[in-house]
Amino acid sequence: MRYIKNKPESKPSPQEVIHTDIPASLDEIRSQLDTLYQFCSDIVIREFVFGNPETRGLMVYFDGLVNKDEIENNILRPLLLDIDMLDVKGDLTHRDIINDVKTRIISPxxxxxxxxxxxxxxxxxxxxxxxxxxGYGEGLVAGTRSWQSRGIESPDNEVVIFGPKEGFNETLRFNTAQLRRRIKSSNFKIESFVLGRITKTDVIICYIKNIAPDSMVEEVKKRVNGIDIDGILDTNYIKEFIIDDNKTLFSQVMHTERPDRVCGQLLEGKICILVDGSPMALVLPSTFTDYITTPDDYYTYYIPASLLRLLRFTAFWMSLLLPSLYVAVITYHHEMIPTALLLTIAASREGVPFPSFVEALLLEAMFEMLREAGLRLPRAVGPAVSIVGALIIGDAAVRAGLVSTPMVVVVAATGIASFVTPSYNASLVVRILRFGFLFASAVLGFLGIMIVLVIVLLKMVSLSSFGVPYLAPLAPLNLAQISDIMVRRPWFVNRSRPYLEGMRNQQRQGNGKDEGG
Amino acid sequence: MTRISNSQLYCILVGLLTPMAFLQIPGLLAHLLSQNGWIAAFIAIVPGYGLVLLFNYILQHSQHPFPYLLIEHLGQPLGRILGFIYVLLFLFLTSHSLRLFTDFTETNVLPGTPISIHIGVLILALVLGIRAGIGNLARLMEIIVICGLTFVLVLVLIVILQQGEIERLLPVGSLNYNNLAVATGTNLFIISKLFIVLSFGFWCGNKDEAGIVMKKAMITYVLVIGMTTLSVLMAFGGTITSVLTFPTFSMVTLVNIGNFIQNIDIIFIGVWILGIYGIAVLTWFMACYSLQIILNLHDYRFVAAGTALLVGITSILISSNILELLVLTQVFVPVLYCFFFIIIPILLFLLILLKANRSSSLESKI
Amino acid sequence: MLGSCYDLHEINDAAIAQNFSLDLLENGQVAFLAQTTQPVPRSETGETQPSQNISVMGTGRTAAEAARGMFLHFSRLFLWIHANTLFIGENLARQDLTLISDFLMRNRNLRFQTCVYLVCGVSIQDIHKAMNERGFAITSARGITQQIETQAEELGYYTPLANIELLERMLTPGIEPALPQLTVIKEGDKDRIVLQGMGVIKNNRLIGKLNPEQSQGYYYLQSKKKQGGLISIAWSDSPNAMAVMHCTQFTSNTRPFIQEGKLNMKIDIKCELQYLETIGDDNIYVPANQQRLEYLAEEKIKQQVRSCIIQAQQLNSDILGWGLTTARYQPGWWEDMAAQWDQVFPVVGSQVEVECILCSDGLSRESFRFN
Incomplete structure (x- = not known):
């Protein structure tokens, strides 16, 4: 029996403590704090005595996350020094100390x-x-947040010529403030959630009540609440949990760093999700056309904006199909090329050792590598590497007779066209699909391209983002809305919002309901 | 079953009627009526309207979509057996349209590529289409029909403006009435494919409006075929058009824009493949859906993969060459259309009418 | 993967056809001659090198056999679709054009828009030799296409004929084809390809030709492009007085009418003219002179048209399509008489009405006079 002995009463583990209430005894509090924050060098636990009779208090915070001046001036100073000047007169016997402290003494x-x-x-x-x-099993938490953060800068990935230049940063409250500054209505709701078992990340869902469909808001909340993960470090963590179809290349939720863009989308009845620590906002539901449009469209006069939008559509198709069309045409459908041009192309291909498809594949792959290298390298070096790569390697390859000049032109034109697509996500999808089309064109020419296009279209029509068809308003066809897709509809014509199932107020101008607030 | 909108139903019907006819019918009409071929296309609107009324009557007086509708009106064994025959018919039509397309591309675009490769690739895309479900197919059809109709409109306009000589349509009239009847009948067989509305009509937003949608689809078909026949005749004249195998395709070869955009045959085939895809996927869907109902299966989507082999092998074995295939297309397939999409619906219509009369006379006696 | 691409042909492994020519050899075999342009890569400094034209010939019992026969001594696959000219040798044209018409209609690689020419006085090999001597743009087959289009606009002598029109005219009762003719003339040690008259076909055989004047008349009646034509007339009593005018646009209508049981054709031509040059002392801006000039131009065009009609009727070849016009506008009459059209056509009467309007005078108000 010597092996059986009573187990000594062990200290509770941090996991056990965390789910308990705060004890009344300060010693016990101190002990539990020590358990919880063992080996946390950045925690500051300051014990002190205040009032008459002397009452013990304890202040706890993380160094670097708080505004120490505010703690000193609004909490510690009133408790330690100014308490005598108050009509509390220091004698706290028989009084609800914590209530007095909260309501009469400290001032955050x-x-x-x-x-x-x-x-x-x-x-x-x-x-x-x-x-x-x-003596009180309750803590008073004062909002003293203050840390070094990136200022409000213009987003690099979503540059606009006209319109606001501000972007989100990594601080959630700054971001919500930027939204609130733009939408002052009391119907603009910002609901908070905490996600991440370890990170305890603040997540907010914002929408405009009466415009965003209630059912959609509820669905988003349900999906967000359903997330159970140890940490949320960026909005993409949430995105992958809440999208309708997670086996596809196509992004069903829009990312943006621009508060003005988020506000524009909120006014169309959409919902935004922001995460503390990430400058990227998620906007949902989002359809394919959201990736071709840019906020600039709405900040520019509608005629040039419409023409630019058409240009963007053209560039989108070019970036998707140009290399494959070129390969199909010069290997299968020579008849389509005017004879003089065909002679020029044939002359430039004389002596090139690779089949056109391989040539295109090599150049495309090289271009993608250069692009990635340009992104990952330090800013001072990146552009130089891209230019050196593009110019010198391209020129050398042509001179060495490894590739033909028209192919270099095609790949370069495709690259430029892909930069026209405003959304990085869409551009990424296009870059991947481009290779699929290239393979198809090498096997069956234009027919192959069309068959792959049918399959891609089929996938796209099958997708939906929170119940909204991905290709809306093209499929299902909505003639009223489609005019604002192909061109930028002028504001004086844009009387209604794009329809979302369950939207209560579709009217944008005149005759609309008062949105309140 | 997923709901589809009226515009989606319209696109489905237009997508089923038009693409194949666009290639075949103008040549056939010119062959029968020379420079007056276009008249037959427009005349078809009259019997076509009759078919619309016929299908609409059956639709409005039925409680369940086709093929359950057969069981509803004909009773358990007969309806089920007939439904199964329709399954075979739809599978055959899928194979036939696939084969016609692949033989056409083999003759005109990729002569060296074996048809089995064409068929295999298309079947893969078709199976994916059926697995996507009817709601998504309806959306896809919207895109296909918008692209197709736009292309046809642009093509017809360019050909008429560049090559059209209105004198080639002269003399108007002096018709051979036997040939006119055959030509109108040919159009009617194509319009009889509106039959599928007996299934799709139940899934659209409002069944009562299916008749209007059918009318619109029929008029679109007549306009497309009429305008295409007109433009082909204005470009080539009656004599050449009646000699060419696919005058619509030959018409495309005439297009020349600014001496730069020329020989766009492959673009035509590229757009046409969308239409053929639409036809094949819809007829195949009908086969799968009918099989689901007839055999009380859980989901029609699973049937697609199972029948793929059958469709593939049938389309390869259906004929040994395009000559046989054209005979099949011009003789055998119209007979099938006539029997299954016109005669049987007429019998159904009579049966429903008889039942309705009997019940109303019973009610009056009571 | 590329191994399974059955129809893949790299452009640099193919020969881009500029022209193909067909003729009958003395041994009864069909000769098929094709011209291709050898692509020459640009130099590193970007200078363009002159491209080389080469012709390859094959023979066989039929056109298709002859075309395939070329590959016994030529390695690259021909891209026929780019050939925009077709030359038909005189031997073949005199023998029977139906020997090649099915080949032209059925072959998916030959375009309906290809321009067709008749080679007269020389062989197709001579034409190709002349074409290959000079650069790509000027005398190659492509240059000849430009040549006939340019002369039509500037001179209005010869009417281009596309492959599909040739086939249509051969297939359709009541119309026969007339083809522009090419020949080679020696200029020093150089050969020059020249457009010379139009060959008249009857029942698929070459039976005669139109001279330049008759060809001009034919142009007014049959050209699809309703512009072009040069009219030179001596317009006053002054011995050197000449006026050269250009037809900026015209319309022509041929309508059949039955008079006393006999078929007649009423031909209406309306022209807008522009001065190119006037030589002489009289002032062209006097209304009487203007009217006289217009009258003289009308007479000139009438003469050209009548000359063409007379030649066509003499050859008994309905190159003017009067039979087809009758079938279109007098279908009842045509039904009765179609079978006897060969007997009827030579005696069909014609009324030619021409109306010319002088519309533009260029930069000068009067003829140049030396003081």
Whole structure:
């Protein structure tokens, strides 16, 4: 029996503590804090005594996440020094100390009582500081968030000529503030969630009530609430959980760094998701046409904007199909090329050792490598590498007779056209599909291209984003909306919002319901 | 079953009627009526309207979509057996349209590529289409029909403006009435493919409006074939058109825009493949869906892969060459259309009418 | 993967056909001669090298056999579809054009828009030799297409004929084809290809020709392009007085009418003219002179048209399509008389009405006078 002995009463583990309420005894609080934040060098736990009779208090926060001046001036100073000047007169006997502290003594603008470790930990992790008073199983959490963050900058990936230049940054509150500044209506709702078992990341869902369909808002909340993961570090984590079809290349949720774009989408009844720590907003539902349009369209006079949109559509098709069409035409359908041009192409291909398909494949692959290299290299070196790669390798390859000049022109034109697509996600899909079309064109020429196009279209029509068909308003056809896709409809004609199932107020101008607030 | 909109139903019907006819019918009409071939295309609107009324009557007086409709009106064993025969018919029509397309491409575009490769690739795309479901197919058909009709319109306009000589349509009239009847009948067989509305009509937003949609689809078909025949005749004249195997295709070879865009045959075939895809996927869908109902299966999507082999082998074995295939197309297939899409619906119509009369007379007696 | 691409042909492994020519050899075999342009890569400095034309010949019992016969001594696959001219040798044209018409109609690689010419006085080999001597643009088959289009606009002598029109005219009762003729003339040590008259076909055989004047008349009646034509007339009593005018546009209508049981054709031509040059002392801006000029131009065109009609009726070849016109506008009459058209056509009466209007005078208000 010597092997059987009573187990000594062991200290509870952090996991056990976290799910318990905050104890009343400050010693116990201190002990549990030590358990929770063992080996956390950035935690600051400051014990002090205040009032008359002396009451023990404890302040806890993370160094670097809080505004120390605010803690000192609005919390510690009133408790330690100014308490005598108040009519509380220091004698706190028989009084509800915590209530007096909250309502009469300390003065942070944002103050909230919390009773569980779980919430307290999350709040101080977000940059708040917690005040715990002996004898009360409750902590006061003061909003003292302040940390070094990137300023509001113009997004690199979504450059516009006209219109606002501000972009989101990694701080959620700054981002919501940018949205609120643009949409002042009380119907603009921002609902908070906390996701990530370990990261406890703040996530918000925003929408305009009465415009965004209620059923869609509920569906988004349901899907977001259903996420159970240890950490959320970017909006893409959420995206992959909530999209309708996750076995496709096509992005069904739009990413954007631009608050003005988010606001534009919110006004069309869409919903936005923002995550603390990420400058990317998710906008949903999103359809294919969202990837071809840019906020600039709406900040430019409608006639040039419409022409530019047509140009963008052309560039989109070019970036998708140009190399495959070229290969199909010069290997299968020579009759389509005017004779003089055909002679020029034939002359340039004399002596080229590779079949056209291989030539196109090599050049495309090389171009993609150069593009990736340009992105990943330091900014000072990236453009230089791209230029050196494009010019020198291209020129050398042509001179060496490895590739033909028209093919270089085709690949370069395709590359330029792909940069015209405003969305990086869409451009990525196009880049991948381009290779598929290239293979098809090498096997069956134009017929192969068309068959792959049918398959791609079939996939696209099968997709939906939160119930909205991906190719809407082209399929299913909506004549009223399609005019705002091919061209940019002038604002004075744009009287209604794009229809979403369940949208209560579709009217944009005149005769519309008052949105309130 | 997924709901489809009226415009989707319209696109499905136009997509089923037009593409194959666009290639074949103008030549056939010119062969029968020379420079007056276009008249037969427009005359077909009259018997076509009769067919629309026929299908609409059956549709409005039935409770269930085809082929369950057969069981509803003909009773359990007969309806089910007939439904199974329709399954075979739809499978045959799928194979036939696939083969016609592949033989056409083999003759005119890729003569060296074995038809088995064409058929294999198309069947892959078709199976994916059926597995996507009818709702998604309806959306795809919208894109196909918009592209196709736009292409036809542009093509016809270019040919008429560049090559058209209105004198080639002269003299108007002096028709051979036997040939006119045959030509109108040929158009009617194509219009009889509206039969599938007996299934699709039940899935569209409002069954009562299916008749209007059918009318629109029929008029679109007549306009497309009429205008194409007109443009072919204006470009080649009656004599040449009646000699050419596919005058519509030959017409495409005449297009020349600015001495740069020329010989766009392959673009035509590229757009046409969309139409053929539409026809094949819809007839195949009808076969799969009918089989689901007849055999009480769980889902028609699973039948697609199972019948793929059958469709593929049939389309290869259906004929040994394009000559046999053309005979099959011009003789055997119209007979099938006539029997299954016109005679049987007429019998159904009479049966429903008889039942309705009997029940109303019973009611009056009571 | 590329191994399974059954129809793949790299462009640099193919020969781009510019022309193909057909003739009958003395041994009864069909000769098929094709011209291709050898692509020459640009130099590193970007300078264009002159391209080389070469012709390849094959023979066989039929056109198709002869065309395939070329590959016994030529390695590259011909892209026929780019050949925009077809030359038919005189021997073949005199023998029977139906020997090649099915080949022209059935072959998917030959275009309906290809321009057809008759080679007269020389063989197709001579024409090819002359074409290959000079560069791509000027005398190659492509240059000849431009040549006939340009002369039609500038001179209005010869009417181009496309392959499909040749076939249509051969197939359709009541119309016969007339083809522009090419020949080679020696200029020093150089050969020059010249357009010379139009060959008249009857029952698929070459039976005669139209001289340049008759060809001009034919142009007014049959050209699809209703513009072009040069009219030179001596317009006053002054010995050197000449006026040269250009027909900027014209319309022509031929309508049949029955008079006293006999078929007649009423031909209406309306022309808009522009001065190109006037020589002489009289002032052309006097209304009387203007009217006189217009009258003289009308007479000139009438003469050309009548000359063409007379030649066609003499040859008894309905190159003017009067039978087809009758079938279109007098179908009842045509039904009765179609079988006897060969007897009727030579005696069909014609009324030619021409109306010319002088519309433009260029940059000068009067004829140049030396003071």
């Amino acid at each position: 603008a944002e103050l909230k009582g919390v009773k569980t470790w779980d919430e307290l930990i999350r709040r101080i992790g977000s940059g708040d500081c917690a005040l715990l008073i002996d």
